[in-house]
Amino acid sequence: MHTQWIEQNEILDRIYHPEDIKAQGIRYNALIEKFTQWTGNRDYLIARAPGRVNIIGEHTDYNHCPVLPCAVDRDIIAVFAPAEDGKITVADFVDKYGVREFELEPEIPSYPAGDWGNYIKAALQGLLNDKALSPGSESVKGFTMMIHSTIPAAAGMSSSSAMVVLSAIAALHVNHTKVPPLELAELMARAERYTGTQGGGMDQAAILLGEKDKALKIDFAPLKCELTPFPGDYQILIAHSTVQAPKTREVMDKYNRRSIECRLAAALIGAHEKDRGRPSVSYMGELTPDYEAADVIRPEGYSKAEIREILGISKEELDRSYCLRKDGSVFPEPEEGFLLYKRALHVISEWKRVEESALRLKEGNIQELGRLMYASHTSCRDNHEISCRELDELVDCARQHKSPGARLTGAGFGGCTVHICRNDKLDGYRKDLENCFYRKVLGQDSAEGHMFTVYPSEGARILKGKG
């Protein structure tokens, strides 16, 4: 057995909840053991990237409006070693996802949409594009890696960005290259677009900059993080809606539609402001949280033709600047038109809620934070339209059972809800959710695996490195 590293190490105390340390030790040791059996290499390195839960600030990041997430103790851990031939080979401990292997080249061809290997490729392509690793250089090393994840996939807890960040820190480490975390967070946010999502930078920033027991208020353009302690007398409970939200083309289109609509809303607002001699606007985050979008955008949907006319641009320019998918196809006009007002209403009101939530969290006013979380869910449901029946039912159960706050978390369209619960009420509250939601949906008493607590945890790191 090759179990020395974990037994002699206090690193786990820094990351995990005291009750979880023993199980984590076993987990790390099993991964080390399997990696050394697989590769015959006992000279291994270890890295970790956490998932994240977003407390409030949904679909605001790609508008450069703030968010309030925390990195959590659900994570992907990796045992790896440099590969002198420049190849990247990644296997999964439980062998559910198969092995992915590719060469580093200036333009790395992607796997089919939705393939998990694209998250590894996204990181490497991003580092090559940014010249953090030199493309075409014979001396660029790859890595051979085995991973184990405790972040539920397709659940809104950022398992994909964790894989991106994990791949990046491993590649940088084996190539003796350092990129400061704030810079790496921005780089990886751009890099993840390789997979086809037109996302913002929340996940990569939370994953890289998180700290134990703290939530992060993140501002964008420029990227800035402020840490606030999460009160020790409350728990963060995650409850899965039982609806998977994998990043298939369909879900990606739903997400990207919001991103497109938000940029179009900003463009319309920008045109209006410019007519009044004010500075131009590319993102809603350049406005203020009190901005009245209703004065500029009407509630009914807009056609592409109308938008072109207002912006004074050609069909080609509209499609190229706003509606292009990664594969080069053009995003079609939705039947009801682009719903610019609803999206702007969500983003600007959510921005205000995030600012207020950050202040309430600092004061330890969880009741008020919770009220804002419920309001956020309502806006996610009615204005941004990213909820689903099961997510709504879970949040309704939370209201009935007087959780201080609950809402969907992450991209939406399924996945998880986040609930805030007093430590001494947790057991009762879990039972309440079982009775109120899971019994009906799953047809059984136990909601095993669907509900779990998470603790704010530190950001992605090399835990055992070289030099």
Ligand code: GLA
């Ligand atoms: C996904 C994206 C993030 C963010 C959230 C929604 O997690 O990766 O950039 O937009 O959805 O808040």
